[in-house]
Amino acid sequence: MIRLIVMGVSGSGKSSVGEGIAKALDLPFLEGDVLHPASNVEKMSAGIPLTDDDRWPWLDKIGAELAKAEKGIVVSCSALKKTYRDRLRQEAGGPLAFVFLDGSLEVLRAHMGKRTGHFMPLSMLDSQLATLEPPTIEPLVFTQDVVHPIDMIVAASVEWLHEQKL
Numbered sequence: 001m002i003r004l005i006v007m008g009v010s011g012s013g014k015s016s017v018g019e020g021i022a023k024a025l026d027l028p029f030l031e032g033d034v035l036h037p038a039s040n041v042e043k044m045s046a047g048i049p050l051t052d053d054d055r056w057p058w059l060d061k062i063g064a065e066l067a068k069a070e071k072g073i074v075v076s077c078s079a080l081k082k083t084y085r086d087r088l089r090q091e092a093g094g095p096l097a098f099v100f101l102d103g104s105l106e107v108l109r110a111h112m113g114k115r116t117g118h119f120m121p122l123s124m125l126d127s128q129l130a131t132l133e134p135p136t137i138e139p140l141v142f143t144q145d146v147v148h149p150i151d152m153i154v155a156a157s158v159e160w161l162h163e164q165k166l
Contacts, residue, residue, distance in 0.1 A: 002027065002072040002166045003092050005062075006157075007079035007135075008101035009128040011108040012146050013153070014076035017101060020154035022074040025161070032077035035061040049127040052083075059084055063091020080131045085138065095166055099157045100135050103146035140164065 002025060006018035015031055022029035033041075036058050040050055062077050066088065079085045079098065089096045108125060135141045142160040144153045 001070070001094070002074075002097065002161055003066050003069060003094060004072075004074045004097045004099065004161065005066075005079055005085075005088060006074060006076050006099045006101065007085075008103075008146070009078060009080070009108060009132055010125055012101035012103060013150060014078070014101060016150050017099065017144075017153050017157070018074045018076040020150060021099070021157050021161075024154060024158045025072070025074070027072045027074050028069070030062075030065055030073060030075045032058075032062050032075050035065070044124060047124060049124065049131070052081075055084065056087075059087050060091065063088050066092040066096065078128065079135075080128060080133065082133050082135065082138070085135060095140060097140040097161060097164060097166060098135060098138070098142070099153075099160075100141055100143045101146050101153070102134065102143055105129070107147050140166075 004021065006014045008014055019029050040054050040058060043050060062075055065075065066073060079088060142157060144156060
């Protein structure tokens with residue numbers, strides 16, 4: 001059973017990649033942002049970075065969704081800090097894999113500039129990058145550069161997941 005977080009800063013393509021992986025694996029996809037309380041969305045929409053205290057209840061909701069997904073699930077979640085990922089691992093109730101979508105500032109800014117209808121303003125990217133603790137030495141993490149097309153990232157991620165025998 002695969003429980004997967006597609007993680008990265010805003011504009012990295014978490015939702016598009018997550019949906020693609022979920023479809024390829026015939027698993028449900030959950031857009032983690034829908035679990036944010038209204039107060040978090042209001043803060044981010046106003047360009048105010050979230051604090052750890054803002055994020056814990058949101059991460060706990062994601063953890064609960066992971067834990068109850070008996071057949072597996074793919075979730076998009078920024079999971080910027082190691083402490084956040086460790087909390088999600090604890091809550092998941094089993095192995096939790098991560099696809100980390102990494103990219104240059106220029107590529108991320110370009111991605112965010114193309115989005116429509118998202119509450120996260122471009123100005124928030126710098127604070128997310130400052131908060132990001134890359135998961136480069138953590139277990140069950142597959143890193144992909146977002147300069148590549150989404151279908152390539154999805155295919156490589158699915159292949160990696162199969163190799164993990166989760």
